[in-house]
Amino acid sequence: MKTVLVSVSALALGAAAAHAGGVERSTQSVGILFEKGTYVEFSLGSVSPHVSGTQATPIYAPPPAPAGTIAVPAGSSTGNMTDSYVTYSLGFKTALSKNVDVALVLDEPIGADVTYPSGTGYAYAGSTGKISSKAVTAMLRYKLPSNVSLYGGIRGETASGSVSIPLLSNYTMSTNDSTEFGYLVGVAYEKPEIALRVALTYNSEIKHTFDVSENGGPSLPFSTTVPQSVNLEFQTGVAPKTLVFGSVRWREWKAFDITPVGYNMATGGSLVSYDNNTITYTLGIGRKFNEHWSGAVQLGYEKSNGGFAGNLGPTDGYTSVGAGVTYTQDKVKVTMGVSYVMIGDAQTENPSLPGTALSNFTNNHATAFGIKVGYNF
Template sequence: MKHYAMVTAAMLAATSGAYAGGVERSAQSVAILFEQGRYVELSFGRFAPDVSGVSPLSPGASSGDMAGDYNSWSLGYKMDIGDRMAFAMILDQPIGADVNYAAGTGYPLGGSTAKLSSSAVTALLRYKFDNNVSVYGGLRYETVHGEVSLPSVAGYTLDTNYDSELGYVVGVAWEKPEIAARVALTYNSAINHTLDAVETGPIPGSSDFETEVPQSLNLEFQTGIAKDTLLFGSIRWVDWTAFVINPDGYPPALGNLVDYANDRTTYNLGVGRRFNDNWAGAVTIGYEKSDGARTGNLGPSDGLKSIGLAATYTMDNVKITGGVRYVDIGDATTNPLVSGVFTDNSGVGVGIKIGYTF
């Protein structure tokens, strides 16, 4: 049952990370710390959103599908250090964006593009006490880079350097292996970046500005509810109101280039079942509340609902998990720069995770 619990945690990771709050690309799970023995895993995912809208300023003109498809990957390694300690290292991509408004459609932002990329390496240590409680923590080293082109805003462009900064992770967990129960609460600190930028447009030149990849709090849980059946899920809060991009050369009258009116809490819940020694399956649902506030033109979505299916095949020391997830992307109205109205949008994500114990 304990081994089955780890399989189901992998299912959630394979199907829940795409298109949640803000520009998030990784849910920053610490599930790898609870794998048995020495373990390595490699994950690949692809998410294909279909996001389009219209502007009241240009009747009949559509933005086209402005949210590009993207790939994601992660690599993790875990090893025990004696009977009480474990070490894990995780490479992933915490945040990202790929925006491309089609040119020639008559939409006011036609031809505008934006790209935000990141990478991070996280090192974690876990210590187990005698009462089924453990504590863990470590450091995250994160690199970010951004590019923006807004032809309709006086030809504004932005290109930043690759800036790398440190943050930290702390958490506490409780387990009851007899019923495959585990609760883990993890705090991820904010990481402050100072970006050097080259800008063209109304106020051309070189500048530097600060932006904060926000703090977050994760609650991950699972418990057996019947023979070979597990309930599992997560609650993730992110302080997105702290994420502001406001370069010196962006026209002040337009406000911030990127900001968020509210923080986000994303819920995921799933039920998994082991069918035999080799196969297990799960279904997951996800929810993020729509708050009704206007959004930025580089991220026109407000909340989500999702459903996912996953399956894991285990053979000796290898387990392979595949998942697919459908996301109903919440309707949004963008800020007054364009006041685009985005409705009836959705996306499909697929992922695969390969884990090996040795």
């Protein structure tokens, strides 16, 4: 049963890497805390998204141009506005005593890689956006009687971003690296004889304040909150060598807002914001085939909320399917997984005609490949 669990984590890597909700690239799983003894793992994911649409309405030129003057006509294709990217995580766990475990995880909690192709005739052609991050999370778990354990930790997170929008008089913005801290707390219950484990985790928000350059010059600082989340992770044996697993993850994306001062003065709005929080569901089944091989399949779902999506993130919910296999030899476990994500259709808002759709993004998808290598000392 133990080797099946590794497939679970690899599938989670693939699905999370292609996550369509917000700018999330890590599910902040605490699964490493439950590995036996001393353990180290390295995960790598490669994600190839395809997100494109068609401009549905024209953009009108602002005054002093005559009313009704069309600056950008409708009908152009956006081209694929998402870049492929690689994400990673590195984890180490050890037992300090019979009842105390500690773990250290390095990962990329949020990210974005947006490039609208130039020369398409689309309103946002040539626009780019990038969010980079890295985080180090230190966790401690204490085992209580009756198979209950409590855990908590501190997360240090560094983030930065940049954007370029030719449509807005060649607007540019970039930030410094901001490092701030948050925390996590949780409780878990286990019943080893049936491979049952349920873990409930709260991750705090982390508020960053950035020094900013807009249009090549210094601007006033602004703040962005990387939102809080609640994770419910579960697994249980349902038959010999067979495991059912899944998770429910809530995240307060309505708290995430990027509003540089100069951009807000020019447009009256936010560069990036979300109207809805998200709940993401995963459910899968794993099977141990023999001493060396195990496998799993997993489904993922995040509902579409409707309304307008941002021009730098025109997606709305998703459905995913994934599969993975694990090979175990002595103390080494190697897992490979693949996920296919069907991204929900979305509309973006026309900046010159508020309340109307600028573009329709439909029939989009992403493919993610993941590999994890784990070693028990």
